[in-house]
Each structure stands twice: as structure tokens, then as C-alpha cells.
Amino acid sequence: MPETDERLSFKEMCARFDVTPRTLRYYEYIELLSPDREGRARWYRPRDVARMTLILRGRRWGFSLEEIRQWLRIYDEAGTEAQMRAWVELADRQLATLGEEARQLEQAIDSLRRTRDEVAATLPEK
Secondary structure, three states, rough: HHHOOOOOEHHHHHHOOOOHHHHHHHHHHHOOOOOEEEEEEEEHHHHHHHHHHHHHHHHHHHOOOHHHHHHHHHHHHHHHHHHHHHHHHHHHHHHHHHHHHHHHHHHHHHHHHHHHHHHHHOOOOO
16 A cells, blocks of 8 residues: 555554544544544544644644634635635734734733832842
């Protein structure tokens, strides 16, 4: 069997992506993944491996599972170009969101640092 046709077991999929069995089952439950079933065994095809890679990247970048699900669905319904166009839109929106969060976080860090320094300045020298 060529390497691109290899399937991964449930346990192998968890290990490859360092996710819990509960996470993998949940992604299947919400139809982000659709492994083959043979009895009670689940087998993940290269398509599922690619989707899992995209899911985890999306989560790392702060996308919701619903946004990821809708984006993956675009590929199934309209193809690669439509998916890529949707991705650029989603990415632009998320970049703006993350930029604002970074600005707020920087303000919180500055405020905490100033307050810490003010309090430290009131302490007697050791």
C-alpha cells in the first residue's frame, strides 16, 4: 500500500496529533472528521489527517470549531479556490481580532508593571 493510502488507527491518530481520545471523538461527533469504521475500530485516512492538521492550526490561531467546520465544508461544497478565498477573509478578520487582543494585553502588562513598580518602591530596602 503506498504511503499516501495509509490509514491511522484511533490510537495512532491521538498520538500523532497529541490529542486526547475525547477530543478526537468530539471532532468526529461534530463532523469535522469522518473515519472509516470496521466494527468498533476507527481508521483515519489521509483526508482526515489533513483535516486534523487544519483543525489544530485553526484552534492555535484562535478560530472557533464552528468557523473551522464551516471553512472545511466550503472545500467539500465549492472546491479549493472558494475555500482559499474564504480562508483569506477569515484570516483577515482573525488578524484584526488578535491585533486588538495583543494591544489590550500589552496595556494590561504595562499597567501591572507600573503598579508592581509603585508597590515595590514603597517597600523598605533589604
